[in-house]
Amino acid sequence: MTYIPNIRPMDIEKKSFEIITEELEKRGKQLEPGTEMIVKRCIHTSADFDYADNLYFSKGAVNRALSAIREGASIVTDTEMAKAGISRRTLAGFGGKVYCFMSDPEVARKAKEEGVTRAIISMRKASALPGKLIFAIGNAPTALLELTDLYRAGKIRPELIIGVPVGFVNVVQSKEALQASGADCIIARGRKGGSNIAACICNALLYMADSTRGAGHSSQPSMNR
C-alpha cells in the first residue's frame, strides 16, 4: 500500500520494480537468470505474482529474441489491443513494425469461406511476411495451434513465439502443444495470460534490447502514469 505524494512518474515505475523485487525475495522466489526483467514486468502489468511461477522460457529464447529485435525483427499480434500496447517507437528504432491482421476484411472473408477463425487466417497471412518475425499471441488459442502446426510442418521459423492466450477452453492445450513443438517460445503455463501480458513481454524484450537504457534499468521512463 505504498503511497508517495508528488512522486515523478518515471520514479513510480522504478519504485514499483523495487517493491516487486522485495516481494519476490520474501517469497523466496529465484528467477532464472536473464528472465528477471520479463517476469517482473508481467507482475508489474497485472499485479499478479502467479507470473513468477507460470512463465516458461525455452532454452536460449530470450537471447535469440534480443538479437532478432536488434536486427529489425517485426512483431505479429493476434489482437489490436496487444498491438496498441507494444512500444512501436522503440521497435521502429531497431527497424521493426507491429502487425495485426484481425481487422483485415480479406481475413474476415477467408475465415468465413473456410469456416475457421479469423485468428487462424491472420497467422497464415502473417507467416508470409518477409524478414525476421516474433509472434505474440495473447488471446486466441486457435492462433497458437495454427502457428504450432505451421512450425511442425517446417513452414515457419519464427525467432520467438510468445504463447500467452488467456482462458478456459483449449488454452492450456495450445500452450502445451507449443512447448512440445521445440519452437523458441515464452509461455504463460495454465489459463492465465492476455493481450496485456503479450504486449508486456514484447516491451520487456524491447527495453532489454535497447542498450541505451543502461544496464539494470528495468523499465521505460514515461509520463504515462
Place this chain on the structure above:
Amino acid sequence: MTYIPNIRPMDIEKKSFEIITEELEKRGKQLEPGTEMIVKRCIHTSADFDYADNLYFSKGAVNRALSAIREGASIVTDTEMAKAGISRRTLAGFGGKVYCFMSDPEVARKAKEEGVTRAIISMRKASALPGKLIFAIGNAPTALLELTDLYRAGKIRPELIIGVPVGFVNVVQSKEALQASGADCIIARGRKGGSNIAACICNALLYMADSTRGAGHSSQPSMNR
C-alpha cells in the same frame, strides 16, 4: 483443462462462461445481482478469480451506466490499449465514441509545462467533452486522483468512473479516494486491474445494454478466438 476439438468460436465463449459459473459455485461465491456478467467477464479476460472478490460497485452504478450507454454516452480511457479493446461498433450503435488523449501532442506539451502527468492533463481535457461520459481508468493512478478531485470540486458529473488502475505505488489509495468521493463507480480494490480489465468492464456494460443480444446471453459471439 477443457479441450473441445473443432468447437465454433462463438461456442468457446459460451463454454468459458459456463466453466466460470461452475467454479464460482464450487467456491461458494455469491455475486451481487446485476453485477454477475461484469464480474464473470473480468474473470474471463484474466483467468483470475480474485475479481470475484475485489470488484466494488457503488449503489445503482450499473443501472445508471446502462441508461447512459443507451442514451449515447461516450467513454474516455487513459490508454490507447484500453481504447483498442472496447467494442467501438457496439458503442457507436448507441451513438457513443471512445476517446483517449494520451497521445495528443498538445497534452504532452501542457504536461511538460505544468510538470504533471499526461494522464492528468488528459482527464482535464476530457472533462470538457460535451454529453454524457463514462471514464475507464486502467493504468494511471494520477488520472483517477484527478477525476476524484474534479468530482469533489463539482466540476464533473460523469455517469460512471471505472477505477481499475493496476500497480504498486499510489494505486490502492487512488481507488480508496474514488470510493470515498461518492461518485458512481466500479472499482477493482487492491493492486489489480489494468487496461484489459478497464476495456472488459466497458464491454460487459455494452453487451448488457444491447438488448438485441437477448436476456441471459452473457457475451459477444465472435470469430476472434
